[in-house]
Amino acid sequence: MDDEIDRLVRAAADRPVDTGAIGRAVLDRIAAPPPDLFAWLRSGPARLVPVAYLALLVAVPLAMRAGGAEDLIAAVALGDPMLTGPGGL
Amino acid sequence: MQIPPGETETLIREIAAGRESALVRLIAVLGPGLARYAGRVLGSAADGDEVAQDVFVRIWREAGRFDPARGSVQAWAYRIATNLCIDRQRRARVRRFLGLGAGAGAGAEAAGEVADVAAGPERRLAGRERLAAVRQALDALPARQRMALLLAAVADFSGAEIASIMGVSRGSAEQLLVRARSGLRARLGE
Numbered sequence: 001m002d003d004e005i006d007r008l009v010r011a012a013a014d015r016p017v018d019t020g021a022i023g024r025a026v027l028d029r030i031a032a033p034p035p036d037l038f039a040w041l042r043s044g045p046a047r048l049v050p051v052a053y054l055a056l057l058v059a060v061p062l063a064m065r066a067g068g069a070e071d072l073i074a075a076v077a078l079g080d081p082m083l084t085g086p087g088g089l
Numbered sequence: 090m091q092i093p094p095g096e097t098e099t100l101i102r103e104i105a106a107g108r109e110s111a112l113v114r115l116i117a118v119l120g121p122g123l124a125r126y127a128g129r130v131l132g133s134a135a136d137g138d139e140v141a142q143d144v145f146v147r148i149w150r151e152a153g154r155f156d157p158a159r160g161s162v163q164a165w166a167y168r169i170a171t172n173l174c175i176d177r178q179r180r181a182r183v184r185r186f187l188g189l190g191a192g193a194g195a196g197a198e199a200a201g202e203v204a205d206v207a208a209g210p211e212r213r214l215a216g217r218e219r220l221a222a223v224r225q226a227l228d229a230l231p232a233r234q235r236m237a238l239l240l241a242a243v244a245d246f247s248g249a250e251i252a253s254i255m256g257v258s259r260g261s262a263e264q265l266l267v268r269a270r271s272g273l274r275a276r277l278g279e
Binding site for chain 2: 002005007008009013017023025
């Protein structure tokens, strides 16, 4: 009885399968390089990020030594209305 | 296709060593069964072929991690296929819930359309209605019962192997098989 049901199921599932096509698709996929998740890091705009960071590393200490940056940073941090209020910088 | 004993294990070792010819041979040996199994589980021949591809890509990448102590190569391949089918069914349910399409099962007739083309026209005509009824009854079974029955009927796995592939106890696998067969019998009016 079970054998008859299994035979019917086997017949119902049976169909021609093109293993050549499956093989070609699989070989194409394994030949392709894996997806590069960090490609955006090498894109044009992303390349500017380390440049901007280095520029800040140089510019901020220079500005602080010149005396202008300390007041500016303190004013922004304290919410000086001259800077952050209406009509401020 | 009859598989000589130990051949798939040898092929897996060669695949792990990076030999593409071994992968092509494994696809020829296991591909038809895997594609038929996944196609019937998902109700779409095209989805079944895609799952078979995914299985072999994964086998290529993870052949070095195959552990013969945990089961045969066939059982490993069908376990991967089963998990991929479950993922696809889950995604299809989400798509249906969001109203984004019919999802898995949309191609239910597609698998049937191409079946039995090698048989003679008379036999095809006589068996077509019967096979269509079986496919319909299969599709109406709960997914896990359908999987268990297809693993037994298409891939000839034992209850213990089905349990290992589906990640359930042997008793549960036997229960799924009993319910699937009696459900199918009832739907077919036998």
